[in-house]
Every structure is written in structure tokens, then in C-alpha cells.
Amino acid sequence: MSSDISYTTEEIAKMLKISKLTVYDLIKKGELPSYRVGKQMRVDAADLEAYKQRAKGTRTASIPVQAADNLPLSAAPAMNGVRPLVVTGQDISLDILVKYMEKGIPGVRPLRAYVGSLDSLIAMYRGESDIVSTHLLDGDTGEYNIPYIRKLLVGSSYMVVNLLSRQAGLYVQKGNPLGLGGWADLGRPGLRLMNREKGSGARVLLDEQLRLHSIRPQQIEGYEEEQTNHLGVAGKVASGEADVGVGIEKAAAIVGQVDFIPLIRERYDLVMLKKPENRAWIGALLDILRSEAFRKELQTIAGYDLSRTGEVLFET
Numbered sequence: 001m002s003s004d005i006s007y008t009t010e011e012i013a014k015m016l017k018i019s020k021l022t023v024y025d026l027i028k029k030g031e032l033p034s035y036r037v038g039k040q041m042r043v044d045a046a047d048l049e050a051y052k053q054r055a056k057g058t059r060t061a062s063i064p065v066q067a068a069d070n071l072p073l074s075a076a077p078a079m080n081g082v083r084p085l086v087v088t089g090q091d092i093s094l095d096i097l098v099k100y101m102e103k104g105i106p107g108v109r110p111l112r113a114y115v116g117s118l119d120s121l122i123a124m125y126r127g128e129s130d131i132v133s134t135h136l137l138d139g140d141t142g143e144y145n146i147p148y149i150r151k152l153l154v155g156s157s158y159m160v161v162n163l164l165s166r167q168a169g170l171y172v173q174k175g176n177p178l179g180l181g182g183w184a185d186l187g188r189p190g191l192r193l194m195n196r197e198k199g200s201g202a203r204v205l206l207d208e209q210l211r212l213h214s215i216r217p218q219q220i221e222g223y224e225e226e227q228t229n230h231l232g233v234a235g236k237v238a239s240g241e242a243d244v245g246v247g248i249e250k251a252a253a254i255v256g257q258v259d260f261i262p263l264i265r266e267r268y269d270l271v272m273l274k275k276p277e278n279r280a281w282i283g284a285l286l287d288i289l290r291s292e293a294f295r296k297e298l299q300t301i302a303g304y305d306l307s308r309t310g311e312v313l314f315e316t
Contacts, residue, residue, distance in 0.1 A: 003047040012043060016052075020128065024111040025084055026051070036124060040114070040228075081107065087282065088113045088120035089133030091231055091268065093164060093298055100294055105284040116200035121152045124271065130269040130278070133163065135201035137264070139208035143302045144267040146314050157274040159282065160314040161289065162267060164298065165305040167249040168205060169263035171237040176259050178243055180193035183263065186244065187215040193222040194233045203231065205266070206246045218269070234258050265305070269313060 007015070009023045012032075016023075024041075026032040029124075033047045085108050087098055098110040110131075115123060117134040124132045138147040149160060172180050178191070186193070186209070196202040210217055217223045222242055227233045232250035236242045238258040252260035270289075274283050288294050289310035298304050 003086075007045065007048060009043075012048060015048075020113075023143045023193060024086065024113065025109070036114070044207040051056045059190075066212075082109045083281075084110050084111050086113050086123075086128065086132040087131045088115045088123060088129045090114050090116070091133065092301065093304070094133055095121050096297055097163070097288065097294070100291075101285065101287045105287055108281055109287050116197060116203070117200035118148070118201075118204060121271065122146060122199075124273065125152050125156075132273070133268060134271060135168075135266045135268045136204050137201075137208050138268065145269045145271075149271055149314070153271075153273075154279050157316050158314060159274055159316075160307040161270045161286065162311045162313055163270050163289070164268050164309055165265055165307070166260040166268060166303050167260075167264075168202070168247065168266045169249070170261040171234045171245040171247055171252055172259050173237060173240065173243065174257055174259055174262060177263070180244060181261065183209040184213050186210065186220060187213065189219075191220065192243045193220050193225070193294070194236040194245040195223055195226050196230075196233060196246065196277075198229050199227045200228075201266070202233070202246045202248075205264070231255060248303070250301070253302060267308075274316070286312075 002104050006277050007050050009020050009027075014021045023032070025035045027041060027043075032043055032051050034041045034043045036042070041229055085101070087101075094112065098112060101108065101110045113120075113123075113129065115129075115137050117132075120129060120132040120254055121134060121136075123129040134145050134148070136145050136148045138144070139149060146160060149158065170180060172178065178188075179186075185191075186206075192209060195206065207217070210220075225242075227236060227245075230247035231254060233242075233245035233247050234251045234255040235258075237245050238255050248266075252258050272278065272285070274282070294311060295306055298309070
């Protein structure tokens with residue numbers, strides 16, 4: 001039955017032959033009811049059909065949808081003088097940042113896309129995102145983010161700004177009954193892992209550490225089992241369905257009944273393309289990141305290091 005069917009934003013974009021940005025904008029404005037399953041926004045078939053019927057009955061309602069057809073997200077036209085900005089990433093700090101952007105940057109409408117770090121950079125390369133958050137470790141250099149950005153955004157002019165730093169490491173069962181203490185322990189026979197999805201920063205961190213410690217993914221039970229966020233991984237470890245997972249400290253505190261072993265301080269950065277039309281909002285965004293009000297709000301969340309927040313780390 002149609003009441004049992006739901007669609008992702010990507011599926012809706014293909015069916016209506018519009019850009020994903022238009023779908024996000026319809027959701028943002030309340031014209032297309034949605035709900036989140038993991039990192040995905042979903043829309044029920046009945047709600048989609050109701051929107052289509054309304055659009056057919058109102059000639060002007062179809063104009064913004066058609067105007068964005070086949071355009072990359074960041075190239076979509078402003079609607080009613082307001083430019084949509086797609087902000088990718090999953091950390092709660094981004095939701096707080098978007099709130100400040102809505103109040104402090106006139107003429108823009110920030111839209112959240114819950115996408116992993118690597119996929120976010122690929123989306124920026126394709127012109128499908130405006131502000132990308134990323135925490136990708138390059139195991140050979142020990143550097144976060146910039147090695148990946150330089151490879152993926154070849155030919156682009158961009159700016160890398162720090163949002164925050166945070167501890168990453170291993171989730172283990174309460175009391176750490178297996179005595180796990182570091183990356184090398186992931187090679188133990190019989191250890192059950194809960195993984196993250198491909199393209200996420202935690203997945204890249206795990207794969208880099210396995211490579212550096214000469215551990216073959218195929219020898220780890222559960223390597224192919226995936227969750228789409230840190231809370232899901234921590235929850236599987238807490239319930240006993242897995243012995244270990246990779247993630248950030250904050251999720252362990254939220255889930256409870258799971259211990260956290262900090263192993264690395266990861267840098268969580270923002271990437272923005274330095275196009276002429278972006279200059280005004282980039283300057284306003286930097287002001288927000290460096291403001292006392294924004295920092296004070298982030299300071300209420302345990303586990304964040306804000307010592308470099310708002311610092312331009314790399315610029316072409």
C-alpha cells in the first residue's frame with residue numbers, strides 16, 4: 001500500500017526531475033512533510049502525492065521547482081531573494097551553527113544535509129554543497145582533512161576553517177571486559193566490530209588505522225556491519241551486539257552503558273569555495289564562528305576543544 005512507501009530526497013529529486021536542493025527547500029518550508037531515519041530524510045508517498053496535487057492546482061507553485069531543474073545544488077537560483085546554502089555533516093555543532101546563520105546572515109537559507117565527510121567533499125566538487133564539514137585522517141602524514149581536500153577540490157579556490165576539535169577512539173563494553181587499549185587490539189581473533197558507513201570520517205579513521213597496523217579488514221568479524229552515526233555504533237556496543245566500535249567521545253556519554261577509550265584528537269573543519277558570490281556570507285560566517293555567543297553555546301557541550309574555532313587553517 002502507498003501508506004507503507006517512503007522515499008529519500010534523492011529518489012524524490014529523480015522522480016520530480018528537480019535538484020536535491022529544491023527538495024530540501026520544500027521540506028524546510030513545510031510544503032513537503034518529512035522525517036529522519038538515521039541520517040536520511042524520508043517522505044511518505046501519500047505526502048508526496050498531496051504535494052504534487054497542490055502544485056498542479058497552483059501555477060506559480062511549479063515555477064521554483066522547474067527553475068532549479070538539472071542545476072547543481074549551489075547553482076540553484078535564489079527563491080524570493082533568499083539564497084539556499086547546503087550545510088553538510090552530522091555533528092550537533094552544525095545545527096547550532098545553522099541557527100546562528102539563520103539569525104545573523106540575511107539573504108540566505110541554510111539547509112542541512114546529513115552526509116559523511118568524504119561524500120560531503122565529493123558533493124562540493126560536484127557543486128552540490130556550499131559548506132562542508134569534514135574530519136578525515138590521512139594516516140601517512142597524521143594530518144586531518146587538508147590532504148583529502150587538496151586532492152578532491154583540484155582547480156577550485158577554497159578556504160578551510162576550524163570548527164572544533166574532539167576526541168575519537170574506541171567504544172567498548174562497560175568495564176572493558178576484553179581489556180582493549182589501542183588500534184592494534186582490533187586484530188584480535190573473534191573480536192566483534194560494529195562499523196560506520198563508507199564515506200564517514202569514522203570509517204576513514206578505522207581503515208587508516210587498520211592499514212597502518214597491517215590488519216586486514218576481512219579478518220575482523222562485523223567489519224561489513226554498518227551504522228549511519230556514532231550513536232548507533234555506541235548503542236550496538238552497549239547492547240552487547242558488538243565488542244568494539246570507532247567513534248567520538250560525546251556519543252558514549254549520551255548512550256551510557258558503554259566505555260570510551262580516547263586514542264586521537266581529531267580536527268573538525270569547515271570547507272567553503274571562494275567564489276565572488278560567496279564572499280559576503282563567508283565573511284559573516286567567520287564572524288559567527290569567532291563570536292563569544294557562538295563559542296559560549298558550544299562550550300556547554302562536553303568534549304569540544306574550541307581553542308582554534310574560527311581560525312583559517314588553509315586557503316588557496
